[in-house]
Amino acid sequence: MMQHTPLVDPFARAITYLRVSVTDRCDFRCVYCMAENMTFLPKRDLLTLEELDRLCSAFIRLGVRKLRITGGEPLVRRDIMTFFNAMGRHLDNGTLEELTLTTNGSQLEKFASGLYAAGVRRVNVSLDTLDNDKFARVTRWGRLDQVMRGLDAAQAAGLRVKINTVALKGFNEDELFALVAWCAARGMDLTFIEVMPMGDLGNEQRIDQYWSLKDVRARLAERYCLLDLAERTGGPARYVRLTETGQKIGFITPLSHNFCESCNRVRVTCTGEIYTCLGQEDRADLRAPLRAAPDDDAPLVAAIRDAVADKPKGHDFDYSRQRADGQVSRHMSHTGG
Numbered sequence: 001m002m003q004h005t006p007l008v009d010p011f012a013r014a015i016t017y018l019r020v021s022v023t024d025r026c027d028f029r030c031v032y033c034m035a036e037n038m039t040f041l042p043k044r045d046l047l048t049l050e051e052l053d054r055l056c057s058a059f060i061r062l063g064v065r066k067l068r069i070t071g072g073e074p075l076v077r078r079d080i081m082t083f084f085n086a087m088g089r090h091l092d093n094g095t096l097e098e099l100t101l102t103t104n105g106s107q108l109e110k111f112a113s114g115l116y117a118a119g120v121r122r123v124n125v126s127l128d129t130l131d132n133d134k135f136a137r138v139t140r141w142g143r144l145d146q147v148m149r150g151l152d153a154a155q156a157a158g159l160r161v162k163i164n165t166v167a168l169k170g171f172n173e174d175e176l177f178a179l180v181a182w183c184a185a186r187g188m189d190l191t192f193i194e195v196m197p198m199g200d201l202g203n204e205q206r207i208d209q210y211w212s213l214k215d216v217r218a219r220l221a222e223r224y225c226l227l228d229l230a231e232r233t234g235g236p237a238r239y240v241r242l243t244e245t246g247q248k249i250g251f252i253t254p255l256s257h258n259f260c261e262s263c264n265r266v267r268v269t270c271t272g273e274i275y276t277c278l279g280q281e282d283r284a285d286l287r288a289p290l291r292a293a294p295d296d297d298a299p300l301v302a303a304i305r306d307a308v309a310d311k312p313k314g315h316d317f318d319y320s321r322q323r324a325d326g327q328v329s330r331h332m333s334h335t336g337g
């Protein structure tokens with residue numbers, strides 16, 4: 001029985017949304033996320049595809065209704081479609097409402113139709129600029145035309161696409177209206193993500209390009225009529241509709257406190273660590289209980305329940321405790337609402 005009682009934290013918040021990273025690897029090296037020479041985790045540290053299946057399935061039995069797959073870049077994980085297809089069974093039997101992913105778009109040309117067949121209906125694609133040179137600069141290894149082909153494939157396959165754009169002063173400020181118009185023309189929603197000024201990224205480029213979303217919003221309001229939407233996702237995103245285009249524009253301000261009371265989510269890293277709060281470093285290990293009992297999910301469920309029982313009431317964003325090696329900013333760039 002205990003195994004099936006829904007997950008509710010001590011502040012009466014039901015946990016219905018799970019974000020799971022399936023790899024720390026990526027085929028891009030975005031300057032705000034990774035150093036150019038990255039050392040990735042040894043394979044044995046990562047949850048296997050079977051372990052990821054057991055983990056996600058346990059959360060779904062415990063009441064998770066939305067599952068978002070992230071990375072690194074989730075589509076560079078070998079055989080990842082096996083995992084998406086396996087999760088499709090939870091969509092088929094109605095226990096899972098939504099299976100989505102956040103991706104850099106580089107592999108969508110190859111995987112879009114397979115994702116649709118697995119039951120994915122929406123994808124978030126991270127894209128900060130529509131300029132070839134700037135795109136190559138910010139992603140280092142990425143090429144814009146590859147992502148554009150991925151977007152074409154995604155839309156041709158029937159996937160709804162939302163673009164996630166990190167707002168960077170002096171980088172894509174001049175593209176605000178171009179991005180909005182491009183998304184409107186393609187029928188895509190657009191969400192801006194605010195980043196905090198971070199320190200040096202491993203002696204690499206310094207990101208001191210803080211562009212406040214208040215300012216983004218004010219500039220949009222100069223040209224469009226913004227209608228606030230009541231819609232809440234249980235996360236940090238706020239949405240408006242542009243009356244002129246009908247398009248939904250989101251704003252993600254990871255530092256805001258004002259969604260804590262409705263927070264419905266936890267996230268799990270590719271090594272099986274569960275983080276129960278966006279802004280705190282508190283975490284617990286789910287890999288050990290997964291591996292300790294390969295045929296019995298009871299220890300895993302107990303560990304999940306313990307972690308959720310400790311979910312903090314709110315976050316304080318104590319940056320002094322966070323590392324300046326890109327972990328935090330990557331998390332933000334993939335917060336995704």
Ligand code: SF4
Pocket residue numbers: 026027028029030033034071072073104126139330333
């Ligand atoms: S921000 Fe995303 S696309 Fe860029 S390097 Fe990080 S994981 Fe890859």
